[in-house]
Amino acid sequence: MKMQNKRFAATFMNNKGYTAANMLIAFLATTIIISSFAPMLSFFLKLNTRQQDLHPSEWNLFLIELHREIKTSQQIMVKQNVLQYKNQKGEVVTLSQYNDLLRYQVDGKGHVIVLRGVQASHFIPITHGVKIEITSLEGKRFEGTIRDVKGVIPD
Known part of the structure; x- marks a missing residue:
């Protein structure tokens, strides 16, 4: 077999063209590549979807941070299902529900x-x-109590 060198490709002199075997190999490779896109796409889409329900670790972190805030605050009061207190800077901080x-x-x-x-x-x-009671979108109940040892929260 003689091989003819061209500038960008090397071709064999005896080949007459594209054969059925070449077509089957190319079709098989294309099918494998295309069929692998669906599982990869569904995997990446599942990673991007956010869980809608409240997670217990989120609840625990919320309670820890709120306790830390209230420990250094003044004039804590609960009215109309809203928690209000003054922080160290004298600003009124409000904790309330808005939609979900x-x-x-x-x-x-x-x-x-x-x-x-x-x-x-x-x-x-x-x-x-x-006492703080939260019901998640899926109906799970979370409860927590924050007590004030300084006596800032009224009886």
Whole structure:
């Protein structure tokens, strides 16, 4: 077999053209490549979907952060299912439910989302503390109590 060198390709002199075997190999390779796209696409789409329900670790983190905030605050009160307190800077911080979110506002401006996937929230004043009850979108109930040892929260 003689081989003829061209500038960008090398071809065999005896080949007459594209054969059925070449076509089957190319078809097989194309089919394998295309069929692998569907599982990869579904895998990546599952990674991007966010779980809608409240996770217990989110709840625990929320309670820890809220306890840290309340520990350094003043004039804590619960009214109309809203928790309010003054932080160290003297700003009024409000924690309330907005649609399916639990949000944190400072002096009534803007908001920071502290919990997502909340169906219902209740702030209940107790002796020297506040009890927080949350129901998630899927009906799971979360409860937590924050007590104030300084006596800032009224009886």
